Amino acid sequence: MPESAVKPLSRAWTTADPLLEVSDLKVWFSVSSGVLQRVVGHVHAVDGVDLEIKTGETVGLVGESGCGKSTLGRAVIRLLEPTGGKILFKGSDISHLRGERLRALRRDMAMIFQDPYASLDPRQTVGDIVGEPIDVHHLAKGKERQDRIQELLRVVGLNPRFVDRYPHEFSGGQRQRIGIARALAVEPSFIVCDEPISALDVSIQAQIINLLERLQSKFNLTYLFIAHDLSVVKHISNRIAVMYLGKIMEVAGGSQLYRRPRHPYTASLLSAIPIPDPVIELRRERTILQGDVASPINPPSGCRFRTRCPRAQEHCAEEVPPLESYGDEHRAACFYPLD
Amino acid sequence: MTQPLLEVQDLHTVFSTKEGWVKAVDGVSFELHPGETLGIVGESGCGKSVTALSIMRLQRPGLIKSGRVMFKGEDLTKATEAEMREVRGREIAMIFQDPMTSLNPVFRTGWQVAEPLRLHHGWNAKKSLTSAINMLGKVGIPSAVDRAEDYPHQFSGGMRQRVMIAMGLTTTPEVLIADEPTTALDVTIQAQILDLLRHVNQEFGTATILITHNLGVVAGMCKRIIVMYAGRIVEAGPTTDVFAHPKHPYTWALLRSIPRLDAERHEPLKPIDGLPPNLVDLPSGCAFHPRCAFKIEKCSRDVPALQRVGDTQLSACWVTQAGTELKGA
Numbered sequence: 001m002p003e004s005a006v007k008p009l010s011r012a013w014t015t016a017d018p019l020l021e022v023s024d025l026k027v028w029f030s031v032s033s034g035v036l037q038r039v040v041g042h043v044h045a046v047d048g049v050d051l052e053i054k055t056g057e058t059v060g061l062v063g064e065s066g067c068g069k070s071t072l073g074r075a076v077i078r079l080l081e082p083t084g085g086k087i088l089f090k091g092s093d094i095s096h097l098r099g100e101r102l103r104a105l106r107r108d109m110a111m112i113f114q115d116p117y118a119s120l121d122p123r124q125t126v127g128d129i130v131g132e133p134i135d136v137h138h139l140a141k142g143k144e145r146q147d148r149i150q151e152l153l154r155v156v157g158l159n160p161r162f163v164d165r166y167p168h169e170f171s172g173g174q175r176q177r178i179g180i181a182r183a184l185a186v187e188p189s190f191i192v193c194d195e196p197i198s199a200l201d202v203s204i205q206a207q208i209i210n211l212l213e214r215l216q217s218k219f220n221l222t223y224l225f226i227a228h229d230l231s232v233v234k235h236i237s238n239r240i241a242v243m244y245l246g247k248i249m250e251v252a253g254g255s256q257l258y259r260r261p262r263h264p265y266t267a268s269l270l271s272a273i274p275i276p277d278p279v280i281e282l283r284r285e286r287t288i289l290q291g292d293v294a295s296p297i298n299p300p301s302g303c304r305f306r307t308r309c310p311r312a313q314e315h316c317a318e319e320v321p322p323l324e325s326y327g328d329e330h331r332a333a334c335f336y337p338l339d
Numbered sequence: 340m341t342q343p344l345l346e347v348q349d350l351h352t353v354f355s356t357k358e359g360w361v362k363a364v365d366g367v368s369f370e371l372h373p374g375e376t377l378g379i380v381g382e383s384g385c386g387k388s389v390t391a392l393s394i395m396r397l398q399r400p401g402l403i404k405s406g407r408v409m410f411k412g413e414d415l416t417k418a419t420e421a422e423m424r425e426v427r428g429r430e431i432a433m434i435f436q437d438p439m440t441s442l443n444p445v446f447r448t449g450w451q452v453a454e455p456l457r458l459h460h461g462w463n464a465k466k467s468l469t470s471a472i473n474m475l476g477k478v479g480i481p482s483a484v485d486r487a488e489d490y491p492h493q494f495s496g497g498m499r500q501r502v503m504i505a506m507g508l509t510t511t512p513e514v515l516i517a518d519e520p521t522t523a524l525d526v527t528i529q530a531q532i533l534d535l536l537r538h539v540n541q542e543f544g545t546a547t548i549l550i551t552h553n554l555g556v557v558a559g560m561c562k563r564i565i566v567m568y569a570g571r572i573v574e575a576g577p578t579t580d581v582f583a584h585p586k587h588p589y590t591w592a593l594l595r596s597i598p599r600l601d602a603e604r605h606e607p608l609k610p611i612d613g614l615p616p617n618l619v620d621l622p623s624g625c626a627f628h629p630r631c632a633f634k635i636e637k638c639s640r641d642v643p644a645l646q647r648v649g650d651t652q653l654s655a656c657w658v659t660q661a662g663t664e665l666k667g668a
Contacts, residue, residue: 274555
């Protein structure tokens with residue numbers, strides 16, 4: 001067996017401690033220009049994020065395109081190297097792990113991608129796809145490997161006889177199941193699900209959501225669930241973090257966030273989501289945000305949302321509002337929060 | 340009852356594939372009344388977009404096999420290409436899902452928005468541009484005079500969709516067909532565009548066909564909806580009635596399967612089993628029967644016609660037509 005990826009820092013980590021602790025995480029991408037490709041600026045994709053994920057919980061991460069939610073997801077499982085800040089996984093600092101120790105860490109985390117068409121190699125059979133992580137980490141060989149692949153297919157609701165088929169023979173929902181089986185192959189404790197259902201047909205989405213929930217309780221998984229659809233996120237998550245331009249604006253339990261949003265951005269995001277009920281839609285009051293998301297290369301000073309915020313005051317341009325507690329694990333970063 | 344503005348009668352549109360003929364639209368009939376917003380909902384491949392394209396005669400490589408599209412007493416399926424060019428853009432305008440690929444990257448935005456006016460009204464460049472700028476302002480583009488000079492890539496996704504809507508509206512068409520107009524956009528931008536479409540409908544009285552897979556969007560936008568599955572209309576009626584008492588098991592199951600933002604408690608979702616059908620190889624009888632929780636023997640044998648069920652709705656289902664209520668655990 002490979003040695004444990006991460007050695008606890010000061011004291012023994014237990015499941016009562018947060019599985020993942022992210023503090024002041026920054027991921028910047030450089031922007032080059034001109035013949036000499038000089039760096040002329042940075043995209044502040046993730047710009048000072050604090051987030052904690054407990055063992056066995058699902059944290060939903062929502063925000064509009066370009067807010068940095070996928071970048072954050074990739075950074076916490078070290079598919080990207082952070083520019084600054086710290087990532088503690090099971091109590092150990094994994095922010096800058098390299099080589100063999102990083103490889104060993106990959107046994108404990110996995111990712112499910114958005115596009116089940118692009119994320120599976122069309123020239124590999126289902127068996128190869130699901131078996132690859134098993135081979136890479138030397139988890140099983142021969143008959144044991146075959147049994148394991150078939151068991152994984154069964155677990156995600158696919159016929160184990162499909163091992164020799166190719167991805168193109170499957171529908172979008174089935175492909176997503178293959179992607180989930182691949183993620184489970186290393187027996188991870190933590191999975192980042194990046195928009196796992198948004199490419200699927202409406203009638204298939206519920207199947208995949210229920211599967212993810214079933215797997216979570218069966219294998220005691222911890223999820224970071226990234227999506228732009230707040231209704232889906234609220235359904236699957238224990239807590240939700242709302243991101244805007246590289247920063248977390250608000251974190252709270254799902255129903256708390258829905259009933260009593262503190263941040264004006266959360267409130268307008270909620271009011272923008274159509275509810276499939278004509279009677280409710282007729283009565284709803286909408287706060288329609290003006291304008292577009294500002295550029296992450298040159299984000300606004302102070303609060304990043306202030307350029308679109310209906311409550312913004314002068315002070316919002318001068319200082320970055322910190323995440324403040326509103327009790328009960330509810331935190332929001334706003335100087336003029338809603339009641 | 341007012342005279343319908345647009346009447347689609349028993350429309351059949353087919354595509355030729357290696358595996359045989361695909362009936363993308365298989366006997367679709369509906370009416371659009373002046374000033375109303377009609378929603379057409381369904382999943383990918385249900386035929387909702389091909390229906391819209393067939394109305395505009397833009398269905399190629401598909402073939403309209405039979406049926407009529409009556410608009411102002413004329414059958415558009417029989418119109419010549421020259422006549423269709425007069426209808427498109429002037430009387431029926433269409434906006435598409437992807438505002439990125441629907442605009443020409445090498446022409447200034449104002450010039451493109453003014454094009455229908457030059458083409459259909461024969462206006463000169465100056466007069467049409469003035470009118471286009473006016474329309475860009477009306478759809479909420481700030482400093483429209485300057486922005487008309489910009490190229491499409493200088494606009495954000497939401498702004499580009501506004502440009503498309505402005506282009507569609509310059510000739511004050513009577514019908515606007517919006518095919519998934521907000522699917523490529525973020526929710527806060529989606530809310531802006533839906534608000535604009537509501538406003539357009541009120542201010543210009545444009546009758547709108549809104550095509551979407553999002554049940555929430557139709558709930559907030561449309562008085563009347565049509566639900567499509569595998570090329571056919573399976574249910575139609577006033578939106579409030581269809582949502583409150585769906586009369587087709589597909590609509591019923593779809594409404595139960597989606598998570599709702601306003602759900603009070605966490606309950607497992609109730610998914611629809613199985614997969615959307617392969618159009619090349621449709622199930623016998625009702626195309627939904629392999630996934631249906633209410634199916635009876637007849638369903639796999641005979642295709643149900645769309646018939647009145649209850650006071651206001653139409654449903655193509657043997658079970659509800661026989662008077663059975665849709666209920667479940």
